[in-house]
Amino acid sequence: MAHSVDIHVGKRLRHRRWMVGMTQGELASALGIRFQQIQKYESGANRISASRLWDTAQALEVSIAYFFYGLDARDSDIPDDFLDAETLIHFYRTMPDAERRLLREMAAGLRETVSASL
Numbered sequence: 232m233a234h235s236v237d238i239h240v241g242k243r244l245r246h247r248r249w250m251v252g253m254t255q256g257e258l259a260s261a262l263g264i265r266f267q268q269i270q271k272y273e274s275g276a277n278r279i280s281a282s283r284l285w286d287t288a289q290a291l292e293v294s295i296a297y298f299f300y301g302l303d304a305r306d307s308d309i310p311d312d313f314l315d316a317e318t319l320i321h322f323y324r325t326m327p328d329a330e331r332r333l334l335r336e337m338a339a340g341l342r343e344t345v346s347a348s349l
Contacts, residue, residue, distance in 0.1 A: 238275030240284075240298045245273040247291045250321050261290040 248258055248269075255273075259266040262283065271277035272287075279287065288295045323331060 233275035234278070236299075236302065237278050239302050240279060241273045241275040243298045243300065244269075244279075244287065244291075247293055247297065248273075250318075251291060253291070258287070258290060262286050 248255070255266040255269040259269045262269075268277065272279050284295055284298065288297065291297075323334065326334070
C-alpha cells in the first residue's frame with residue numbers, strides 16, 4: 232500500500248508537470264526512464280529516490296520543497312486554494328492575448344467597484 236507522503240509527492244509531481252505542459256513521456260525522457268515509471272511515481276505506487284527527486288525538480292524547474300508543500304501541519308496558514316491559483320495562472324498564460332486583455336479589464340473594473348464600496 233502506498234504511503235501518504237508518496238501519494239502527496241506524486242500528486243504534486245503530476246500537477247507541476249501539467250502546469251508546465253509536459254507529458255509523462257517528455258519528463259521520462261528528460262530523466263532517462265520510461266513513462267510508466269512516471270505513472271508509478273504520480274500514483275504513489277513507487278517512491279522517488281532523493282537523486283531522482285532532485286533531477287525531477289530540475290526538469291520541472293522547482294525546488295525539491297515544492298513536492299512537499301502542504302504536507303506538514305505547520306503549513307496550515309497556507310490557503311487551501313493555492314493549487315487553484317496555480318491552475319488559474321496556467322489558464323491565463325495559455326489564453327489568447329485578446330482574452331487576457333479582457334480578463335485584465337474585468338479585474339480592474341472589479342477592483343474599482345470593491346474599492347468604491349469600502
